[in-house]
Amino acid sequence: MNYQFKWSVLWSGQSGVWLLQGLVTTVEISVLAWVLAAALGILSGALRTVSWKPARALATAYVEFFRNVPLLVWMFFWYFGVPPLLPRAVQDWIFNHSAEFWAGMFALGVYHGARMSEIIRAGILSIPRTQFEAAMAMGLTTFQAYRLVIVPIALRLIVPPATNDSLNLLKNSSVALTISVAELTFQTRQIETYTAKAIEALTAGTVIYLVLCVGIAAIMARVERRFAIPGLIARGG
């Protein structure tokens, strides 16, 4: 192998700024998409467990269709496919307001919302039915029972799988480079293009992703312990 390493490309010139900007964009798009995914996931996950059939069918259709199609296809669909159908004025407006960021964020959030929905549904189904019956006996409406009893318990049960999928969301935000969102992987490629130093650039990007993922996993392990319901679930380790 005949490769001249030149690590200084990472801190000379623009590279450092690019990496930092990429990191900020990755975190921004991931946090916004996560909020959307959590909202959609809780809503559709809860709807999938109610007794009213049309609500269940609607939520199931959303989950099955969105999680079974590649994220990349959704990015293309929301970024290239949908805007041309909108009125001219709306199109001009969104393309002047970083359309690629919002389309990418939306695609990421809706896709992961479907996956989050499955996790939340599993959490709700693992709660003994008597909890729901007790809530009804207290005179709560179904909506109140979900809002005050079922969903809060479910959220405390699903911390580990939800963390796992949140990290997947963070890593999947890299797919947004295909619609030219200037996130971390995009900036890594940019450094490679400008300096022709592929290994150094990729190492920098890879290390940042690893630190992000390992850091979040460590924080969430503490959150998990803090929110574990005493006496209800015994988790080893």
Place this chain on the structure above:
Amino acid sequence: MLDFGVIVSNFKFLIVQGLFGWGGFAGGTLRLAIPAIALGFVLGIFIGVARLARSRWINLPATLYVEFIRGVPLVMVIFWIWFIIPQLLRLPIPEYGVALTAFVIFEAAYFGEIVRAGIQSVPRGQVEAATAVGLTAAQTMRFVVLPQAIRNMVPALVTQMIVLFKDTSLASIIGYVDLTKAAQIVNNREIKPFELYLFIAVVYFAFTYAMSRFAQRFERRLTAA
């Protein structure tokens, strides 16, 4: 105006070339997904078994491998392989080779975790009984533990296969002509993004939904047994 005629007139290119890979380009989603699933699973078995090995020299590298790969996006791994392999071998590699290598390396870490969990779900007494009848460690693994473990793993394996099938769309980033790239190529000529991307979404959905239904049926049969 929506015009789904574009699907009909390009059906052959999208499906025959993009999905199956028969045509002018060395491409195809299925031609990439099927070997990637098979090779990724085989490598995953080795990694899963290695993670449970008693020797630190075997389980530590396997653990590091899994933790490393799981902390990095697939897109990043694809770019690594894309830049590194031609450097190492001093010759250009076709996109197919790059994509297949990247997917096998990436997915083997995830398959490895499934295999490990599957092996750990086999009761300890099975291993003791196999040792008692005189099987060696390797024989115990091959004839007693793995057959039972694989049975327990099937639902998780199918889920991972679905993930991998969807992930193959990322091979289009480096120019591999799969279903997604085929749609992009047609779109560049026809400018019908809504119709084309919706159509390939439906094609992907048909495959993955069929796989997940199969997994559910299999799961029910296992729990009934």
